[in-house]
Amino acid sequence: MNDKSTWEFGTRQVVYGAIGAALYGAFSLLTNLVPLPAAGNITFRPAVAVLIFFGAAYGPWVGLLAGLIGNTLGDWFAGWGFYWNWSLGNGLMGMVPGLIVASLKDFKARATIVKAVGWGTLGIAVGMLFASLTEMFVGGIDLSTALVGYFTPAFLGNFVVTVILLPILMIAFAGVAARRGR
Amino acid sequence: MLATFKYRRRATFIQRLDPRTRFIFMVCIILALTIPEIWDYRIVFPLFLLSLTLFLMARIEWKDVRRAFLYIFILVFFIVGLNGLLSGRGGPSSVLDPNSPVLFEVPFKIPGTDWGWMVPVTVSKAWFAISQMTRMLSMALLAIPIPYTMDPNIYGTAFKRMGVSDKVSFTMDLAFRFLPTFARDLTITMDAQRARGYEMDKLKGGLVARLQRLAPLIIPVTMQSTVTGEEVIDAMDLRAFGTAPRTWLKDLHYAPRDYAMIGLGVAIFITSCVLKWGFGIGGFFVPDFFTQALVG
Numbered sequence: 001m002n003d004k005s006t007w008e009f010g011t012r013q014v015v016y017g018a019i020g021a022a023l024y025g026a027f028s029l030l031t032n033l034v035p036l037p038a039a040g041n042i043t044f045r046p047a048v049a050v051l052i053f054f055g056a057a058y059g060p061w062v063g064l065l066a067g068l069i070g071n072t073l074g075d076w077f078a079g080w081g082f083y084w085n086w087s088l089g090n091g092l093m094g095m096v097p098g099l100i101v102a103s104l105k106d107f108k109a110r111a112t113i114v115k116a117v118g119w120g121t122l123g124i125a126v127g128m129l130f131a132s133l134t135e136m137f138v139g140g141i142d143l144s145t146a147l148v149g150y151f152t153p154a155f156l157g158n159f160v161v162t163v164i165l166l167p168i169l170m171i172a173f174a175g176v177a178a179r180r181g182r
Numbered sequence: 183m184l185a186t187f188k189y190r191r192r193a194t195f196i197q198r199l200d201p202r203t204r205f206i207f208m209v210c211i212i213l214a215l216t217i218p219e220i221w222d223y224r225i226v227f228p229l230f231l232l233s234l235t236l237f238l239m240a241r242i243e244w245k246d247v248r249r250a251f252l253y254i255f256i257l258v259f260f261i262v263g264l265n266g267l268l269s270g271r272g273g274p275s276s277v278l279d280p281n282s283p284v285l286f287e288v289p290f291k292i293p294g295t296d297w298g299w300m301v302p303v304t305v306s307k308a309w310f311a312i313s314q315m316t317r318m319l320s321m322a323l324l325a326i327p328i329p330y331t332m333d334p335n336i337y338g339t340a341f342k343r344m345g346v347s348d349k350v351s352f353t354m355d356l357a358f359r360f361l362p363t364f365a366r367d368l369t370i371t372m373d374a375q376r377a378r379g380y381e382m383d384k385l386k387g388g389l390v391a392r393l394q395r396l397a398p399l400i401i402p403v404t405m406q407s408t409v410t411g412e413e414v415i416d417a418m419d420l421r422a423f424g425t426a427p428r429t430w431l432k433d434l435h436y437a438p439r440d441y442a443m444i445g446l447g448v449a450i451f452i453t454s455c456v457l458k459w460g461f462g463i464g465g466f467f468v469p470d471f472f473t474q475a476l477v478g
Contacts, residue, residue, distance in 0.1 A: 011418045014349050018356030019411050023404060025357070026364045031396070046396045050404050057408075065350070069357050075325075082212065082325045138216040164393050168401055176405050180412065
């Protein structure tokens with residue numbers, strides 16, 4: 001891939017941050033009506049794999065902006081309103097896997113895919129924990145509800161999505177990048 | 183299935199407001215309800231009426247927002263409302279007051295067995311469900327009109343003028359421009375996959391089964407978008423994007439009505455904080471009239 005500096009924020013990051021946000025918003029809209037079982041107001045979101053892919057492929061700023069703006073867009077256009085803590089949690093979910101962007105070279109390699117899935121899982125844990133815990137202040141819930149009712153189903157749902165879809169996205173991306181030559 | 187921009191210019195008070203004013207006012211109301219954790223109907227209901235009034239003043243046609251309201255009613259009434267009614271989930275611990283009169287009990291049993299438990303629906307949970315729904319609608323009603331009443335070309339300028347950096351503002355601007363494009367790409371891809379025999383409409387079954395149906399849609403659209411991205415980067419680099427502070431074509435100016443709205447929003451936020459932390463007003467409680475209406 002390209003010469004990558006983890007915290008670089010140039011034209012590439014601006015464009016892919018916007019594309020990631022638009023994709024995350026569009027895919028979230030597609031599935032916003034599919035709730036996770038026993039998960040309050042948390043929905044099934046395959047788009048999470050796209051968000052983590054953008055973080056891992058283009059860096060932490062792209063992941064952060066894609067999650068933050070994308071979640072806001074998806075919620076707005078679905079008519080749900082604006083939930084700053086879930087948007088920021090989604091941003092963190094994309095940002096954490098972006099921290100290893102400089103070390104990901106061959107997107108087809110098994111080790112690279114495992115590493116991306118591992119950091120993606122960490123991102124899901126950090127992002128959803130942040131959103132669930134801040135819901136204690138925003139929604140006035142208690143700690144056990146935050147952990148059992150919000151964090152656990154959100155984490156498990158997003159984890160399954162990431163484990164299944166992220167490797168496919170990475171292998172497909174390796175092919176596209178090879179054809180493009182950069 | 184997917185939204186595209188429904189923005190139309192209308193001669194309304196809401197559209198005459200500066201976009202920054204609308205964002206700031208919305209944030210003030212959200213913070214007023216969430217930071218001091220306001221549940222008191224004497225504060226929540228007036229804020230709901232204020233949000234509803236502003237929503238109606240936007241004069242958005244019902245056919246435009248019908249789908250948005252379908253989403254939000256499902257979320258608010260079925261998911262949040264039923265959760266609140268049955269479990270009190272999403273509220274302070276006082277919602278689960280064991281002394282609250284029980285209205286009825288809902289049986290939860292394992293099918294084919296007598297194993298299970300009865301979930302009591304109390305007056306406290308019923309009032310909480312109403313408060314929770316009103317609280318969420320108060321915030322949502324301010325956000326719903328934005329895509330319909332705010333020019334998509336003005337988002338970048340609005341965020342820039344609110345102090346956000348050029349690059350982040352431009353990211354916002356681009357994201358709003360890309361969203362309808364990707365929504366169209368999704369529709370085209372969905373049609374193409376349907377022609378090949380894929381069934382993506384019925385998202386039933388477990389997580390893996392749902393993902394299997396969505397993967398042929400998500401992967402091609404995502405990969406195509408990465409190719410599109412390279413073309414946009416080339417175009418922006420050729421125009422020397424990011425080499426110097428940029429100028430923005432549209433200019434924004436606050437009018438007296440904007441100062442009035444921002445002042446109102448800030449006043450609501452400060453009042454909520456003072457009432458809650460200064461006078462202990464704003465927490466959850468069940469009003470007597472509601473208890474008497476339900477249990478006499």
